[in-house]
Amino acid sequence: MESSAVVSNSEVAEVLMDIAVLLDMEGVKFKPRAYENAARAIESLDRDVEEIYVEGGLDALMEIPGVGESIAKKIEELLKTGHLKYYEDLKRQVPVNIESLASVEGLGPKTIKELYLQLGVKTLEDLEAAARSGRIRGIPGFGVKREANILRSIDALKSSRGRFLLGDVLTTVRSILHRFESMSEVKAIEVSGSVRRWKETVGDVDFLVISDQPAKVMDVFVSLPQVASVHSHGVTRSSVRLKSNMNADIRVIPEQSFGAALQYFTGSKPHNIALRRIAIARGWKLNEYGLFEGREQVAGATEVDVYGKLGLQWIPPELRENKGEIEAAQQGKLPHLVEYSDVKGDLQVHTTWTDGTNSIASMADEALKTGLEYIAITDHTKGLTVVHGLDEARIRTQMREIDKLNRSLSGIQILKGCEVNIRRDGSLDIEDSALADLDIVGAAVHSYWTLPEAEQTERLIKVMANDNVDFIIHPTSREIGKRPPIQLDFYRIIQAAKDTDTILEIDSYPNRLDLKDDYVRRCVEAGVKLSIDTDAHARWQLHFREFGVATARRGWATRDDIVNTRSVKDLLDMLK
Numbered sequence: 418m419e420s421s422a423v424v425s426n427s428e429v430a431e432v433l434m435d436i437a438v439l440l441d442m443e444g445v446k447f448k449p450r451a452y453e454n455a456a457r458a459i460e461s462l463d464r465d466v467e468e469i470y471v472e473g474g475l476d477a478l479m480e481i482p483g484v485g486e487s488i489a490k491k492i493e494e495l496l497k498t499g500h501l502k503y504y505e506d507l508k509r510q511v512p513v514n515i516e517s518l519a520s521v522e523g524l525g526p527k528t529i530k531e532l533y534l535q536l537g538v539k540t541l542e543d544l545e546a547a548a549r550s551g552r553i554r555g556i557p558g559f560g561v562k563r564e565a566n567i568l569r570s571i572d573a574l575k576s577s578r579g580r581f582l583l584g585d586v587l588t589t590v591r592s593i594l595h596r597f598e599s600m601s602e603v604k605a606i607e608v609s610g611s612v613r614r615w616k617e618t619v620g621d622v623d624f625l626v627i628s629d630q631p632a633k634v635m636d637v638f639v640s641l642p643q644v645a646s647v648h649s650h651g652v653t654r655s656s657v658r659l660k661s662n663m664n665a666d667i668r669v670i671p672e673q674s675f676g677a678a679l680q681y682f683t684g685s686k687p688h689n690i691a692l693r694r695i696a697i698a699r700g701w702k703l704n705e706y707g708l709f710e711g712r713e714q715v716a717g718a719t720e721v722d723v724y725g726k727l728g729l730q731w732i733p734p735e736l737r738e739n740k741g742e743i744e745a746a747q748q749g750k751l752p753h754l755v756e757y758s759d760v761k762g763d764l765q766v767h768t769t770w771t772d773g774t775n776s777i778a779s780m781a782d783e784a785l786k787t788g789l790e791y792i793a794i795t796d797h798t799k800g801l802t803v804v805h806g807l808d809e810a811r812i813r814t815q816m817r818e819i820d821k822l823n824r825s826l827s828g829i830q831i832l833k834g835c836e837v838n839i840r841r842d843g844s845l846d847i848e849d850s851a852l853a854d855l856d857i858v859g860a861a862v863h864s865y866w867t868l869p870e871a872e873q874t875e876r877l878i879k880v881m882a883n884d885n886v887d888f889i890i891h892p893t894s895r896e897i898g899k900r901p902p903i904q905l906d907f908y909r910i911i912q913a914a915k916d917t918d919t920i921l922e923i924d925s926y927p928n929r930l931d932l933k934d935d936y937v938r939r940c941v942e943a944g945v946k947l948s949i950d951t952d953a954h955a956r957w958q959l960h961f962r963e964f965g966v967a968t969a970r971r972g973w974a975t976r977d978d979i980v981n982t983r984s985v986k987d988l989l990d991m992l993k
């Protein structure tokens with residue numbers, strides 16, 4: 418089977434997701450969910466969909482979860498031609514920039530269509546102009562408050578322009594790494610920059626290579642299927658724009674300088690400045706070529722050598738922000754950070770009982786494959802009617818199903834839980850009598866995000882005082898680049914968590930990472946316990962765990978700070 422157009426997994430997934438939105442805008446039943454599920458399945462593949470098609474044709478595509486014959490044929494057309502007539506026809510019916518408009522908090526398919534029909538809004542710029550001129554508030558169902566919220570979300574989006582979610586680019590980065598690792602001409606390759614430091618958003622990506630055949634490396638790099646255009650094609654350095662619109666550079670580095678270059682290009686800039694000052698104080702010079710005393714290189718082949726010669730412990734990349742890590746390394750007091758393999762359970766998992774795409778049994782099966790010993794099923798509760806949240810009766814029915822599954826499973830335990838909704842006054846939408854029968858209860862804010870700081874803080878403090886609430890889920894409710902965090906007096910939140918033995922969550926979902934790293938560190942310093950959970954709504958999202966672990970590491974968290982590094986027995990013993 419042949420394929421003539423190079424189309425990436427992310428591009429296929431984006432087209433399928435756009436089709437889902439366009440069909441939803443037209444009021445089509447069932448099909449939007451089918452396209453959305455197929456898009457998410459393609460996005461989570463660990464192989465190129467094009468490679469799958471070349472090897473096995475339509476039949477192989479139809480083996481991808483959620484991909485039936487109709488969608489498989491559309492994927493085939495995309496792979497062969499780079500275009501899809503069905504998609505182009507749909508876009509002509511409602512010619513709007515779906516991706517940019519759907520990124521605005523509170524805008525769904527129906528509201529996007531309404532804004533287009535009423536005001537001719539096609540782009541984010543059109544939307545901002547309409548909101549700032551006060552024209553949106555006049556549309557039935559919108560009003561002044563919703564118009565203001567749209568502007569807040571647009572401002573958040575604008576502040577993040579030029580940055581890319583780490584979760585959106587990491588698959589591409591790893592695919593490129595894998596390509597070069599398979600080359601006999603490449604002795605070593607590393608990614609540097611903010612990707613290596615696991616920053617929540619990144620501006621670009623830098624690859625560093627050791628090779629005796631740099632020309633071959635450069636030729637392969639500029640010809641990668643992920644490349645949209647070439648900025649420069651040099652002898653030992655090349656620069657491109659990827660199809661994701663992110664810029665990427667590659668450099669071939671002499672072996673004796675590789676460690677120094679890796680340290681330099683990893684950053685951060687403030688961290689590097691501090692290191693150079695230490696070198697200067699000793700009469701040395703530090704740059705990307707090595708550490709020098711006069712003209713003699715005294716270190717440079719490895720990062721360990723560079724840091725060691727400067728009198729420092731090697732500093733994990735996640736800590737390199739010049740926020741005390743250098744002083745700790747000088748004293749030999751860097752924390753032993755939580756490891757990516759330390760987490761034994763996931764305390765926030767969603768299923769088809771509400772807005773998840775897989776069953777309880779399916780999520781447990783995938784969790785076991787990822788190395789977990791237990792998961793907590795925490796479907797939404799009745800206050801979230803849009804996702805058919807569970808009431809007290811359905812919670813008890815789900816509990817019986819979990820008991821039945823636990824009797825048949827081996828290697829993993831399913832905990833009974835829920836993500837209970839917090840009302841404006843800090844009360845919960847499920848009776849305490851039902852919550853008391855669950856193994857674990859998480860509480861979360863899903864509305865009234867713009868309350869004043871004092872009121873919002875009191876709202877969460879009241880929740881933490883409830884003896885049935887074990888942890889606060891995504892505590893600041895932020896969505897990176899889309900919705901700002903709720904306003905909280907975080908010192909009071911930390912104190913209340915400590916006083917009530919309430920756990921605060923690090924939500925691993927790449928567009929949340931909530932708590933953020935700075936708040937994680939404040940919790941660690943105060944002795945407040947944390948959990949690292951995926952917020953998975955589908956099997957493949959259980960692999961988001963690494964983003965939460967990275968955030969915990971950036972916040973100086975150790976294994977002891979994270980409750981779900983414990984066995985299920987020890988975890989249950991420490992809950993309220």
